[in-house]
Structures are given as C-alpha cells and as structure tokens.
Amino acid sequence: MNRTTGMTPKPDPWSVPVIVAQIPETGMHLDIQADRAQRAAMAEVAGLREILSASAVLDVTPKSGGRVHVAGHVRARVGQTCVVTLDPIENDIDEDIDLVFAPPEQIPQLADLVDEAAKSEAEIPDPPEPIDNGAIDLGRLATDALLLGIDPYPRRPDAVFEPPVVADDPEDHPFAALKALQLDANSAPKKPKRR
Numbered sequence: 001m002n003r004t005t006g007m008t009p010k011p012d013p014w015s016v017p018v019i020v021a022q023i024p025e026t027g028m029h030l031d032i033q034a035d036r037a038q039r040a041a042m043a044e045v046a047g048l049r050e051i052l053s054a055s056a057v058l059d060v061t062p063k064s065g066g067r068v069h070v071a072g073h074v075r076a077r078v079g080q081t082c083v084v085t086l087d088p089i090e091n092d093i094d095e096d097i098d099l100v101f102a103p104p105e106q107i108p109q110l111a112d113l114v115d116e117a118a119k120s121e122a123e124i125p126d127p128p129e130p131i132d133n134g135a136i137d138l139g140r141l142a143t144d145a146l147l148l149g150i151d152p153y154p155r156r157p158d159a160v161f162e163p164p165v166v167a168d169d170p171e172d173h174p175f176a177a178l179k180a181l182q183l184d185a186n187s188a189p190k191k192p193k194r195r
Contacts, residue, residue, distance in 0.1 A: 012137060012139060012140045012143065013038055013041030013042040013044075013045055013143060014034045014038040014041070014042055014054070014139035014140070014142060014143045015137055015139040015140060016030075016032050016137065016138040016139035016142075017135045017136070017137050017138075017139075018030075018060060018135060018136050018137075018138055019134060019135050020062075020066070020068055020101075020131055020134055020135060020136060021134060023060055023061075023062050023068065024062075025062060027059060027060055027061035027062065028059075028060050029057075029058070029059050029060075030056075030057075030058050030059075030060065030138060031055065031056075031057050032055065032056050032058070032138060032139065032142065033054070033055045034051070034053075034054035034055070034139070034142075038054070038139075039051040039052070039053070039054055042054065042143055042146065042147075043078075043079075045143075045147070046078075046146075046147050046150060048078050048079060048080060048150070049078075049079040049080060049081060049088060050078070050079035051076055051077070051078050051079070051146075052076075052077040052078065052079060052090065053075075053076060053077045054074070054075075054076040054142070054146060055074070055075055055076070056072060056073065056074040056075070056097070056138065056141075056142035056145075057072045057073060058070055058071070058072035058097065058138055058141075058142075059071050059072055060136075060138070063100070065102070065103075065106065066102070066103045066106070066131070067100055067101060067102045067103075067106070067128065068100070068101045068102075068131065068136060069099075069100050069101075070097060070098075070099050070100075070101065070136065070138070070141060071097060071098045071099075072096075072097050073094060073095060073096050073097055073145075074093070074094075074095050074097060074142045074145045074146050074149075075092070075093065075094050076092070076093040076146050076149075077090055077091070077092055077093075078090065078091055078093060078150060080150075080151070080154040081154070082154060082155050082156045082159055083153050083154060083155055084155050084156070084159035084160070084161050085155075085156060085159050087156060087159075089154055089155075089156050091150075091151055091154055093146055093149035093150065094149070095145040095146065095148060095149040096145075097141060097142070097145050098126075099126065099128075099129055099141065100126070100128040100129070101128060101129045101130070101131045101136045102128040102129075102130065102131060103130070103131050104130040104131065104132075106128070107127070107128060107130050129141075
C-alpha cells in the first residue's frame with residue numbers, strides 16, 4: 001500500500017527486470033519488445049490513442065562499485081490526434097538511452113559530484129538512477145524514454161492552422177468603452193447652474 005494515498009501503486013506497464021548480480025562481467029545485450037497488453041497500458045498512461053509498436057535495444061555493462069551502465073535506444077510507433085485537424089495520425093519515436101544505475105547508498109555522493117561538475121564548464125553528466133532491490137527494470141527505463149519522446153502537439157505534415165476570419169467591428173477596439181462613456185456624458189441632461 002502506498003502510505004500517502006492509501007492505494008496500492010499500479011505496476012509498471014512494461015516491466016523487464018534484470019538482477020544486477022546476474023549480469024555477466026562482459027555485460028549483456030538485450031532486444032526487448034512490448035506485447036499488445038503492455039503497449040495498451042503504456043498508451044493509457046501516456047494519454048495516447050494507441051501504441052502500435054515499442055521495442056528497445058540495450059547494452060547493460062557492469063561498472064566498478066556495483067554500478068551498471070545502460071546504453072541503447074527505444075523505438076516506437078504511436079497513434080495520436082492531430083492538434084490542428086483532429087485527424088488520427090501516427091508518429092515514430094526514436095530515443096537514445098544512456099544512464100548509470102548505482103546502489104542507493106551511493107546516490108547522494110554521486111549526485112554531489114554531478115552538482116560540482118555543473119559549476120565547471122565541463123559537460124554535466126546525468127545523476128545516477130538507484131538500483132532498486134538489487135535489480136534494474138529495463139522495461140520501465142524504455143517506457144520513460146518513450147514517454148519523453150512523445151510530441152505533445154502532434155500535427156499532420158500538411159496541416160495548417162488558419163484562425164477563423166472575423167470581420168472587424170468598428171465598436172471593438174481598446175477605446176470603444178471610452179467613446180461610449182463620452183457619448184453617455186454628452187447625452188445626459190445638463191444641470192442648471194446655480195447663481
């Protein structure tokens with residue numbers, strides 16, 4: 001149970017756990033593919049019409065200190081709705097993945113190193129992700145990369161937004177209200193002057 005909401009958290013839509021202790025010293029290469037149910041669950045999480053395909057090619061390499069480097073890319077074809085025409089469209093996603101995972105107790109120290117690198121002019125590395133209960137979930141990693149690659153404003157290549165044509169109303173300008181006040185003031189009956 002999740003203590004903050006009192007609800008059981010939903011499982012990841014695409015889960016491919018790898019036990020860190022079982023990764024060979026030479027590393028491992030994985031090609032993973034999301035099945036229909038996993039793609040449907042990811043589409044629901046992402047608010048997409050559908051995900052037609054999703055796959056990842058990943059190289060997992062152990063590093064010193066119990067860290068693990070994961071590099072590769074995720075590819076997907078997603079069904080969306082054009083923001084201009086509201087027609088169904090399909091978009092391709094191809095996102096690179098390059099992350100380091102580390103034991104949770106190393107994360108604060110490694111995050112400090114990233115903060116120090118940010119102060120210099122060197123390229124800033126990403127902070128490591130924690131290894132969760134001795135495993136890393138490559139499906140979750142691929143899902144996260146896929147979700148980051150989604151175009152939030154998809155449009156057909158030939159779609160052109162044309163704002164509605166509205167005829168200019170001479171009474172619709174910034175000073176129309178002042179003009180109306182002036183007309184009201186001029187049409188009001190004049191008070192006789194006191195002597």
